[in-house]
Amino acid sequence: MHTWAHGLFYLWFMNTANYYAHKVIWITGASSGIGAELAKQLARKGAKLILSARDQMKLEALAETLENHSSHLVLPLDLGKNGNELAYVEQIMAKYGRLDILINNGGVSQRASALETSMEVNRQLMEVNFFGNIALAKAVLPIFRQQGSGQFLVVSSIAGKFGFHLRSIYSASKAALVGYYESLAMEEERHGIKVTLAFPGKINTPISKSALTAEGTAHGQMDSNQAGGMPVDECVAQLLRALEQHKREVLIGRKELLAVYLKRFVPALFWKIIPRQSAT
Numbered sequence: 001m002h003t004w005a006h007g008l009f010y011l012w013f014m015n016t017a018n019y020y021a022h023k024v025i026w027i028t029g030a031s032s033g034i035g036a037e038l039a040k041q042l043a044r045k046g047a048k049l050i051l052s053a054r055d056q057m058k059l060e061a062l063a064e065t066l067e068n069h070s071s072h073l074v075l076p077l078d079l080g081k082n083g084n085e086l087a088y089v090e091q092i093m094a095k096y097g098r099l100d101i102l103i104n105n106g107g108v109s110q111r112a113s114a115l116e117t118s119m120e121v122n123r124q125l126m127e128v129n130f131f132g133n134i135a136l137a138k139a140v141l142p143i144f145r146q147q148g149s150g151q152f153l154v155v156s157s158i159a160g161k162f163g164f165h166l167r168s169i170y171s172a173s174k175a176a177l178v179g180y181y182e183s184l185a186m187e188e189e190r191h192g193i194k195v196t197l198a199f200p201g202k203i204n205t206p207i208s209k210s211a212l213t214a215e216g217t218a219h220g221q222m223d224s225n226q227a228g229g230m231p232v233d234e235c236v237a238q239l240l241r242a243l244e245q246h247k248r249e250v251l252i253g254r255k256e257l258l259a260v261y262l263k264r265f266v267p268a269l270f271w272k273i274i275p276r277q278s279a280t
């Protein structure tokens with residue numbers, strides 16, 4: 001085959017067989033669970049990654065294990081402390097000159113009733129799961145506009161589709177993301193910007209350990225709902241498929257997803273069955 005034919009074949013192959021090769025992708029919550037697995041699978045596909053979370057040591061240890069580790073950037077940040085977003089984006093643009101995808105995945109859960117949860121904890125959780133999340137979106141939007149392209153993958157939750165025991169503010173934060181990003185999608189699609197909202201059910205990650213109690217301490221336990229959940233690699237493979245296909249929404253999980261359809265189509269049954277399910 002001629003060199004130009006090789007080149008054309010390479011371009012075609014990279015476009016169809018590997019959507020993520022050479023894409024610059026910013027992942028929040030990359031130090032653990034779904035975010036760390038996203039980093040592993042995306043690095044294998046040839047993406048250049050920006051890895052964010054609070055725990056810098058965990059991020060650096062992860063980056064060391066990733067394929068093409070010199071092409072990734074560790075960018076520690078606290079989603080609960082807004083104000084530095086433009087500086088983060090400047091750092092990313094200085095290294096890569098572009099940003100293709102923001103994966104807004106970082107978040108914290110809750111294990112306390114609405115009655116017990118202090119307003120301080122309510123606000124703290126909204127800061128991390130909602131305001132911290134949308135602050136990054138606002139900071140990258142001008143870049144996406146300039147490029148005429150960009151994608152957001154927003155990790156909401158099945159708890160963003162309906163409320164649940166011990167999840168009042170968590171559920172509220174995840175539902176808030178839906179309203180925000182659906183509006184943003186309507187405004188920005190004509191500028192080449194796409195939004196995928198993901199609603200995972202029960203996924204096997206340590207999220208229950210860091211979930212906030214009524215006083216804002218860590219729950220500290222691996223709940224059986226989590227331990228018995230979908231393996232994280234399976235969840236991430238489905239997330240990446242949905243993102244690549246520009247799906248507006250993706251539900252990921254097992255039988256717990258039935259609750260979403262029950263609520264929509266047979267709400268009386270939803271209210272009979274779902275309140276009896278374990279919250280841990």
Ligand SMILES: NC(=O)c1ccc[n+]([C@@H]2O[C@H](COP(=O)([O-])OP(=O)(O)OC[C@H]3O[C@@H](n4cnc5c(N)ncnc54)[C@H](OP(=O)(O)O)[C@@H]3O)[C@@H](O)[C@H]2O)c1
Nearest residue numbers: 029031032033034053054055078079106107157203205207
């Ligand atoms: N696992 C599930 O069953 C499930 C179901 C539905 C939705 N989700 C959502 O999926 C996302 C990832 O959760 P996961 O299951 O992978 O849990 P995880 O293993 O606990 O990971 C959570 C990630 O968020 C980061 N994070 C937490 N607070 C942060 C803060 N203040 N600033 C910056 N980063 C912060 C953590 O890093 P640091 O601690 O290093 O900051 C960690 O990397 C979350 O948004 C969660 O709500 C999970």
